[in-house]
Ligand SMILES: [Zn+2]
C-alpha cells in the first residue's frame with residue numbers, strides 16, 4: 593500500500609464529510625481539538641483541513657524514518673468520522689440530549705485524544721492492515737469495538753466517486769456479523785481471519801472477469817482433533833460487505849471453490865442469480881477436506897461487489913443451549 597495515496601484518500605474522505613457539517617458540527621470538532629471556534633463556516637473547515645495538510649507534510653518528511661502515522665492527524669480524522677456518524681445516526685435527528693453531548697463530546701473523544709490510547713485502538717480490517725490510517729469506523733458490538741477502514745468495508749472506490757460518502761448508522765464488523773449469521777453455530781476460532789475479496793473488473797465487452805483468490809491457512813493438531821468430534825466443523829464463510837441483511841452469509845456470483853485441490857460446489861443457486869432479500873447462503877464445510885498443517889483454498893468468482901471471506905471452526909449449539 594502506498595502511504596501517500598492512502599493519505600490523499602483520507603483527506604478526500606474527510607473533506608467530503610466536512611461538506612455535510614453545519615457550523616455546529618465544525619465547532620464541535622474544533623472544540624475537541626482544543627482550537628479556536630471563531631470564524632465563518634469556510635474558515636472553520638479550512639482550520640480543520642490545515643491540520644491534516646500540515647501533518648501530511650510532516651508524515652512525508654518523516655517517511656522512511658517511521659511508518660507510524662501521526663497521532664494528531666488520526667485524532668482529527670476520527671473526530672470528524674465520529675461527528676459525521678452522529679450527524680447521520682437516526683438517534684441524533686432529534687435534538688441532542690445532554691446525555692448524547694456527554695457521550696459524544698467528552699467521554700469517547702477524550703479516550704482517542706490521549707496519545708497513548710492509539711495503542712488501545714484495535715484495528716482489524718479485511719485488508720489485513722492493522723494501522724489506523726484514513727477514515728475509520730468502529731464495530732457497534734460493545735464486546736468487540738474493533739476499528740476498520742471505511743474504504744475497505746463501506747464503499748468501493750467506484751461508488752466513492754459518484755455517491756457522497758454516507759456512513760451507516762449501525763455498523764458491525766465481519767466477524768461479529770458472521771457470529772450472528774447462524775444461531776445454531778458458535779464460533780470457536782478463526783484459522784483464517786476475514787480477508788477482503790476485491791470486486792471483479794469489467795472486461796471490454798462489459799462482462800466481469802473471473803478472478804481468483806488463493807489463501808492458505810494452518811490447522812493445528814489440537815484443532816484437527818477437535819474436528820473429529822461430531823459437534824465441531826470447520827467452514828469457509830463469505831459475506832457481502834454492504835449487504836442490506838447484515839447477519840447472513842452471501843457468496844459472490846459465479847463462485848467456485850477448490851479445497852486442497854478438490855473442487856467443491858459453493859451454492860445451489862444459479863451462478864448468475866443474486867441472493868434475494870430473504871435468501872441465505874451457507875458456509876462451506878471443509879472438515880472432510882482439511883488436514884493438519886497448511887490447507888489451501890482457491891475461490892474463483894465474477895462479481896463487482898466487495899465481500900469478506902474467512903475460515904472458522906464452529907461448534908453446533910446443543911438443543912439445551914439453543
Ligand atoms: Zn482496511
Ligand SMILES: [Zn+2]
Nearest residue numbers: 731736765768
Ligand atoms: Zn465486531
